[in-house]
Amino acid sequence: MRPILSMSTGLPAALVALAAAAALALPAAAQAPAPSKATPELIAAAKAEGKVSFYTSIEIKLAERLGKAFEAKYPGIKVQVERSGAERNFQRIMQEYGSNIRNADVIESSDAAHVLVWKRNGWLAPFVPEDVAKWPADQRDPDGTFAANRATLSVGGYNTKQLKPEEAPKSFADMVDAKWQGKIVKAHPGYSGTIMTATFQIAETLGWGYLEKLGKQKVMQVQSATDPPKKLASGERQVMADGVEYLMITMKKDGAPVEIIYPSEGTPLVAGMGAVLKAAPNPNAARLFAIFLFSQEGQQIACTEGGLRSFHPGVVEPGDRVPFAKIKTMKADPVAQEKAIEATKAKYTQYFGT
Amino acid sequence: MTTALPEAQIERPAARTGAPAPAPRLPDMTRPVLVMLAIVLCVLVLLPIGWLVAYAFVGADGKPTLANFVRLASDPAFSRPLLTSLRIAISVALLACAVSLPLAWLVARSDMPMRRTVRALVTASFVTPPFLGAIAWEILAAPNSGVLNQWARALLGLKPFDQVLNIYTAEGVTFVITLYAMPYAFVLVTNALERIPAELEQASAILGGSAWRTLRRVTIPLVAPALLAGGLVAFLQAMTLFGSPAILALPAGFHVHTTKIWSLFQYPPAPHLAAAAALPLLALTVGLLVLQRRLLGRRGYTVIGDKSGAARTVSLGRWRWAALAYATVMVTLPVLLPYGALLKTALVPTVADALSLETLTFKHVRFVFLEFSQTRHALWNTVLLGLLTATLGTLLALVVAYITGRKLVAGHQVLGFLATAPVAIPGIVLGVGLFLAYTRPPVVLYGTLWILLLAFLTIELPAGYQQMRAAFSGLHPELEEASRILGATRLGTLRRITAPLLRTSVVAAWCFIFIGTIRELSAAIMLSTANTKIISVVIYDLNESGDLGAISVLGLTLLLVTFTVVILVNRLTGLGRKVLAAS
Numbered sequence: 001m002r003p004i005l006s007m008s009t010g011l012p013a014a015l016v017a018l019a020a021a022a023a024l025a026l027p028a029a030a031q032a033p034a035p036s037k038a039t040p041e042l043i044a045a046a047k048a049e050g051k052v053s054f055y056t057s058i059e060i061k062l063a064e065r066l067g068k069a070f071e072a073k074y075p076g077i078k079v080q081v082e083r084s085g086a087e088r089n090f091q092r093i094m095q096e097y098g099s100n101i102r103n104a105d106v107i108e109s110s111d112a113a114h115v116l117v118w119k120r121n122g123w124l125a126p127f128v129p130e131d132v133a134k135w136p137a138d139q140r141d142p143d144g145t146f147a148a149n150r151a152t153l154s155v156g157g158y159n160t161k162q163l164k165p166e167e168a169p170k171s172f173a174d175m176v177d178a179k180w181q182g183k184i185v186k187a188h189p190g191y192s193g194t195i196m197t198a199t200f201q202i203a204e205t206l207g208w209g210y211l212e213k214l215g216k217q218k219v220m221q222v223q224s225a226t227d228p229p230k231k232l233a234s235g236e237r238q239v240m241a242d243g244v245e246y247l248m249i250t251m252k253k254d255g256a257p258v259e260i261i262y263p264s265e266g267t268p269l270v271a272g273m274g275a276v277l278k279a280a281p282n283p284n285a286a287r288l289f290a291i292f293l294f295s296q297e298g299q300q301i302a303c304t305e306g307g308l309r310s311f312h313p314g315v316v317e318p319g320d321r322v323p324f325a326k327i328k329t330m331k332a333d334p335v336a337q338e339k340a341i342e343a344t345k346a347k348y349t350q351y352f353g354t
Numbered sequence: 355m356t357t358a359l360p361e362a363q364i365e366r367p368a369a370r371t372g373a374p375a376p377a378p379r380l381p382d383m384t385r386p387v388l389v390m391l392a393i394v395l396c397v398l399v400l401l402p403i404g405w406l407v408a409y410a411f412v413g414a415d416g417k418p419t420l421a422n423f424v425r426l427a428s429d430p431a432f433s434r435p436l437l438t439s440l441r442i443a444i445s446v447a448l449l450a451c452a453v454s455l456p457l458a459w460l461v462a463r464s465d466m467p468m469r470r471t472v473r474a475l476v477t478a479s480f481v482t483p484p485f486l487g488a489i490a491w492e493i494l495a496a497p498n499s500g501v502l503n504q505w506a507r508a509l510l511g512l513k514p515f516d517q518v519l520n521i522y523t524a525e526g527v528t529f530v531i532t533l534y535a536m537p538y539a540f541v542l543v544t545n546a547l548e549r550i551p552a553e554l555e556q557a558s559a560i561l562g563g564s565a566w567r568t569l570r571r572v573t574i575p576l577v578a579p580a581l582l583a584g585g586l587v588a589f590l591q592a593m594t595l596f597g598s599p600a601i602l603a604l605p606a607g608f609h610v611h612t613t614k615i616w617s618l619f620q621y622p623p624a625p626h627l628a629a630a631a632a633l634p635l636l637a638l639t640v641g642l643l644v645l646q647r648r649l650l651g652r653r654g655y656t657v658i659g660d661k662s663g664a665a666r667t668v669s670l671g672r673w674r675w676a677a678l679a680y681a682t683v684m685v686t687l688p689v690l691l692p693y694g695a696l697l698k699t700a701l702v703p704t705v706a707d708a709l710s711l712e713t714l715t716f717k718h719v720r721f722v723f724l725e726f727s728q729t730r731h732a733l734w735n736t737v738l739l740g741l742l743t744a745t746l747g748t749l750l751a752l753v754v755a756y757i758t759g760r761k762l763v764a765g766h767q768v769l770g771f772l773a774t775a776p777v778a779i780p781g782i783v784l785g786v787g788l789f790l791a792y793t794r795p796p797v798v799l800y801g802t803l804w805i806l807l808l809a810f811l812t813i814e815l816p817a818g819y820q821q822m823r824a825a826f827s828g829l830h831p832e833l834e835e836a837s838r839i840l841g842a843t844r845l846g847t848l849r850r851i852t853a854p855l856l857r858t859s860v861v862a863a864w865c866f867i868f869i870g871t872i873r874e875l876s877a878a879i880m881l882s883t884a885n886t887k888i889i890s891v892v893i894y895d896l897n898e899s900g901d902l903g904a905i906s907v908l909g910l911t912l913l914l915v916t917f918t919v920v921i922l923v924n925r926l927t928g929l930g931r932k933v934l935a936a937s
Contacts, residue, residue, distance in 0.1 A: 053884055060901060064725050081727045082884045084895050091621050096883055099793035101801035103884040162514070182497075183515070188604070190620050191898060220522065220605045227900035234706040236499040256704065342622065349431060353607035354617075 032144025033126050035133040038291050043074060045284035051078040052285035055093065055107040057086040057193055058150070058272070059226040059247055062306035069301055070292050077285050085224050086110045086193025090117075097123065105286035106293065108149055108274035110225075111193030113338035115146045115273040125278040129291040131299075131312060139271065139311045149274035149293055150302060151309040153327065154198035154225060156261030157240035157248055159232050168239070171264040172206060175241055176213040185220040185228045185237035189348055194225035198242050198268035200337045200344055201330040206265060208347055214241060215351030232258050242268070249307030249321060262327050269329040384844040388763060391753055395772040398812045402787025403636075403779065409629035409790060422630035432614060432631065438524065439593055439611035445528045446592035447585040450536045455581060457684050458543035463573075464670050466677040472685055473544070479688035480537035481916050483873040483890060485597030486909045488530050489897060490692030492601065493699055495521040499706055501695060522606035530598050533688035535591040539584025546580035547573070565668065586646055590639060594780035596876035597890075601897060611635065612782050612876065619880070625786060632783035639778030693913075700906035718903035722911070726904065728892050735803060736872060736888040737915060743810040744868035750811070751818030751863055752856070756848055759826030760834070770823075777816040784812060785880030801883045809877040814867040821866055825859030826852075861927050865920050872916050 036042070046052075052070075056063050060083045067079030084092065086109045096103055109115060118124050124145035132140055132147045140147035156175070158168040169175045175184060189196040203211060220237055222228060228243030233256035240261075248260045274293055280286040292298045299312040309317075309324055317323075337344075413419040426432045460466045461473050479487075494502050497520040506518040520526060550573065558568040599610040609617070611631070618628040670677055698709045700718055707713045722729055751773070757763060758770040776784065788809050792799035799805040833855065837847040853860065875890040882891045889912050896905045 055884070060726070060896070060899060060904075061721065064721075064727060067727060068725060079727060080884065083899075085898055087620060088898070091619060091623070092883070094621060094623075095789075095793075096801065099798060099800045101883060103801070190617060219607070221607050222605060222900060223897075224899035227898070230704070230900040230902075231499075233704055234496075234499040236496050345620070354604050354609055354613075 032128050032140075032142060035128045035130045036287060036291065037130045038288055042284055042288055046074065046282070046288040047076045049282040049285045050076060051080060052105045052282050052289045053080040053082060053103055054289065055082045055084075055089050055104045057084065057089055057110050057224075058108070058302075058308075059083075059244070059306070062246075062250075062302065062308075065305060066293070066298060066301060069298065070289055073292065073297075074288065077288070079289065085191035086114065087189070087191050087196060090114050090193070093118075097121075102277070102279040102281050104277050105280040105282050106274065106276055106289050108272055108293075109193050110152060110270050110272045111196050111337075112271055112273050112332070112334035113196075113341070114193065115141075115275055116334060116338055118275065119143075119145050123278055125276045125280070125283075125286075127276045127287055127290060129287075129294040131291075131294045131296060134313050135294075135311050146273045146275040147294065148271040148311050149299075150272040151311065151324075152194055152225075152270040152272060153245035153262075153309070153329070154194050154242045154268040154270060155240075155245040155248060156263055157229065157232050157243060157258055158261060159235060159238050159257055160259050161257040162235065162238045165259070168259070168261060169263075170261065172202070172210060172241075173265070175239065176210065176217060180217055180239055182218040183238040184214075184217050184241050185222060185231045185239070185243075186214075186241035187225040187228050187243060188221055188223050188352075188354065190345060190354075191223035192225040193272075194244055194270045195242055196341075196344065197270045197332070197334075197337060198225075199348060200340060201268040201332065203344065203347070204333070204336075205330050208351075211348070212351045215353075219352070221352060221354055229256075229258060246307035246309075250305070253307075260322075262322065264328075266328045266330040269332055271332065384762075387753070387845060388757065391750075391757075392769065394750070395754070395769060398808065398815065399772045399775055401791045402784055402812070403775070405790040406629045406632055406783065406787045409626050410633050411630075412626055414624070414626055422627050425627065426630055426634075435609040435614040436611045436631075436634070438608060442524060442528050442531065442599075442610065443589045443592035446532045446535055447589035449528070449532045450539045450588035451581055451585045453532075453684060454536050454540040454584065455543055455577075457681060458540050458547055458577075459573075460677050460681060462544045462547035464668050464674075464677060466670060466674055466681065468678065468681075472681045475685035475689050476537050476540050478917075479534060479685070480541070481869050481872075481913065481920070482534060482688065482692070483597070483875070483909075483912070484531065484534040484595060485601060485875050485890065485894065485897075486696070486905075486912070487534050487688065487692050488598040488601040489893075489902070489905055489909070490695045491521050491526075491530050491533075493695040493705055493902060494691055495519040495526065497522065501698075502691075522602055524603075524606070524608070526606070527599050527602045527610070528592075530602060531592045531595055532588070534598075535588040536684075536688070538587040538591070539581065542580040542584040542587075543577055546577040550576050582646060582649065586642060589642070590777060593635065593639075594876070596780070596782050596879070597894065600894075612780055615780070615782055615786075616879070619786070625790065628783070628786055629790075632780065632786070635780060635783070636778050640775075643774065643778070693910075696906040696909055699902050700910060702903075705902045718907045722904050722907040728887055729908070731885075732887045732889050732892045733911070733915070735806075735886060736890070736912070737919070739803060739806055739810060739888060740868045740871045740916075740919070742807055743814060743871045744864045746807075747811050747814050747818045747867040748822075748860060748864045751815060751822045751867075752853065752860065753848070755819055755822035755826050756852065759823060760831060762844070770819075773819040774816050776812045779812075781809075781813055781874060781876030781878075782880060784809060785877035788812075788877070789880055800881065801886065803886050805881050806878060806886060806888070809881055810871045810874060813874060813877060814870045817870055818863045818867050821859055821863040822856070825856050829855060857927065861923065865923060868919060868923075869916060872912065 054063070054067060063081045063083050067081050070079055071077065082089070089109060090111065093104060093107065115124070119141070126144045128144040135147055156169065169180065187195045189199045199211070219241060220231065222231060225242065225244045226247050228240040229247045229251055231237055232240045233251055245260060248258055251258055274290065276286045276290050296312055296314045299310040299315045302308040303310045303315050303317055410422055411418055411420070413421055461469050494500050497503060497517040498515060500519060500521065503518050506512070507514070507516060521530070555568050555572055558572045563571065594612065596612040596616065600613050600616065603610055603613060615628050615631050618624045618631070699705050701715065702709050702713045703715050703717065754769050754773045758766045788805055789800060792805050799808065829852070833851055834847050837851045838844070842850065873890070875894060878888055878891050879894060882888055889908060893905050893908055
């Protein structure tokens with residue numbers, strides 16, 4: 001076991017750029033509020049509310065696991081998990097807020113551009129959970145409205161029953177080889193925030209020409225970034241062009257025949273941002289849940305059981321994982337990404353048909 | 355409201371002998387009820403369509419424009435999905451007719467063994483939500499991991515990755531939609547076949563017509579209207595279905611019309627374009643319904659005389675077993691195989707595992723019922739909405755069908771049209787229309803179960819109305835007239851005379867609507883929010899992330915609930931299997 005993502009291991013430059021860009025894009029505002037603890041008063045008030053709704057794009061079993069851990073720690077508060085792809089959650093929240101519906105208490109999205117929009121709309125509560133004070137400064141909003149509750153890598157992968165390690169592609173460039181035609185699965189940026197972010201980074205790094213070639217590979221197109229690992233494990237496809245690393249890690253641990261590929265050109269890095277909504281119907285339970293989500297306990301569960309990467313300096317990662325610092329990641333730029341949403345979708349549809 | 359007559363006499367008007375005792379009359383509530391009804395129909399149907407039209411002719415800047423339509427016609431990203439949908443829908447209609455005509459004939463008119471079982475199983479395929487069928491067929495016929503492909507490879511000695519079936523193709527989508535659109539044509543044709551009086555066919559036989567000639571010249575022309583109607587329903591289903599193509603066409607890399615409309619609501623949403631995209635579909639459907647009426651109207655198809663005894667059955671002789679084999683295939687594909695696949699997937703760790711004692715697991719069952727926070731309230735919402743929609747919808751359909759069937763008021767055709775019109779509106783588009791209509795003051799319903807109830811009522815009204823309309827046309831008005839002459843009000847007559855006589859049809863319509871509500875996904879996906887989730891939406895969300903084990907458990911639970919309710923309702927109303935068979 002060794003700590004990951006502490007400043008000493010050297011954070012990928014991309015992460016720094018990501019948060020710095022996010023910070024720069026926002027108008028200078030008041031300082032973040034002081035970090036909040038789970039005080040007995042807060043716990044009592046949260047219990048009086050009795051429930052909290054958590055809109056997330058984390059894979060459903062892990063999201064429910066986090067909810068159950070919270071329920072066990074604070075009996076009497078039910079967690080309602082609303083799991084959907086980040087892009088669909090975004091659409092949902094926009095529709096709900098457009099109609100003055102305030103269902104969501106805590107929200108997290110794998111598309112960092114989303115929190116920028118919500119913050120600009122004034123929907124996010126300035127609230128800093130206790131542990132977020134320990135976060136690297138570049139992984140939290142200086143105004144204290146959001147912070148990265150997880151880092152997800154969009155990795156490649158292959159089925160180990162069907163391919164030997166030496167046969168598997170090593171890079172994005174390998175995946176457009178004709179021999180993989182009809183053998184690749186990938187997720188869709190219209191549904192998944194992870195894939196939206198990854199698509200943007202890939203297009204920036206490798207150019208759209210690469211995605212145009214990939215589009216001719218007769219890929220199997222699924223929606224969520226949590227689906228390709230499952231299709232890979234079932235043997236439906238041999239190679240995964242994109243999908244979440246954390247599920248690959250847990251599935252591998254459970255004995256599924258899958259192996260991760262960190263492409264040589266770099267791996268898209270996706271920071272999932274969590275926030276408490278200003279108009280949360282259960283404001284106290286929302287804050288208590290956010291404190292738990294960013295706590296060492298919550299982050300450790302997500303890491304150990306869920307395979308996620310964490311920014312919490314106290315989280316120790318099982319030793320069998322490739323250390324984060326050793327992975328070459330792509331450059332993140334949520335501000336540019338938000339501006340390019342429509343163009344990215346249009347180009348993608350042109351090359352992949354949907 | 356009450357009638358002026360003692361109950362026993364009303365119940366059995368034929369047995370009445372003496373003159374009615376004079377009794378005080380209550381004011382006839384017919385007119386206020388009619389006005390109310392017209393308002394309800396207008397709110398249900400015209401409001402969302404009105405919003406659609408209003409949106410279609412307006413640009414994102416709020417100014418009137420035709421730019422939406424220009425873009426739809428000129429951009430292949432829109433015209434291609436529409437053509438794909440048309441191609442699929444035409445294939446589905448032809449296929450559904452081609453396979454259901456022989457099956458209906460075998461069930462209704464031959465001595466094929468196990469006819470009743472076959473009929474019940476086809477009914478089961480009607481109960482199956484098409485999106486669930488599509489997911490089950492993914493499990494069965496995904497090109498590499500599909501169970502059927504694995505069997506075929508083992509059987510034929512093929513190499514891994516040799517594909518026999520590929521469900522992720524336009525043909526696959528067509529096939530799966532046909533499976534669950536076929537029961538409509540089957541039921542319509544079966545009922546028509548049973549209504550043909552034996553005399554007509556006997557006459558043909560006596561006049562020297564061979565069995566084949568009788569079939570061709572007498573039987574088929576008599577069921578042609580039903581077949582045409584069945585084909586039309588299948589066409590419309592295929593054109594407006596969202597779930598199956600959303601599940602199968604995305605992996606295949608193409609859009610159909612409905613999934614394209616849905617994609618227009620992704621951020622940033624383009625509701626104006628979506629509204630415009632819906633209107634050609636509306637026009638097409640209205641055109642088809644008018645055409646159907648013209649075609650049937652010109653040829654008199656009324657069967658004269660009463661239904662006389664059992665319809666003629668034809669002895670198949672040695673062909674009985676061939677017939678049974680055909681029927682077996684036709685119930686295996688939509689019911690037995692998919693249910694089997696779901697059951698297996700529910701009980702093994704991952705979809706690729708084979709079912710054995712070692713792999714048997716209840717982790718998906720445990721997840722769905724103990725860990726998944728959506729299950730309980732989504733199940734409750736689903737059942738509640740199903741019961742409410744079925745009850746209110748049947749009531750509404752009954753009254754509208756009564757008015758149009760008996761031509762009670764001037765303009766009754768308009769009521770009939772309003773009750774039929776929603777058939778032309780894809781659920782997803784209706785969802786959009788309702789969303790536009792009820793997310794602004796004075797009535798904000800978005801985020802409540804009410805908006806889903808409105809959506810389901812509107813969507814299911816045509817089915818209920820057609821059912822009740824058909825029932826009324828088979829009911830002689832003399833009995834009602836007798837009641838009216840004896841002093842009962844219209845509504846009193848409807849309640850005391852007509853409704854009991856229509857009991858079978860009423861229960862059938864109720865079941866129709868209940869099942870339809872449970873199956874609904876396309877409007878629900880637009881309108882449900884975190885607190886108003888229903889099972890179909892939960893299943894769709896789970897499919898997004900490929901959680902097939904949980905989907906299987908939830909899907910089977912949904913089927914179980916549906917069958918239980920339908921059977922209970924039939925038991926409670928004392929109709930037993932009759933309605934089940936008829937629906």
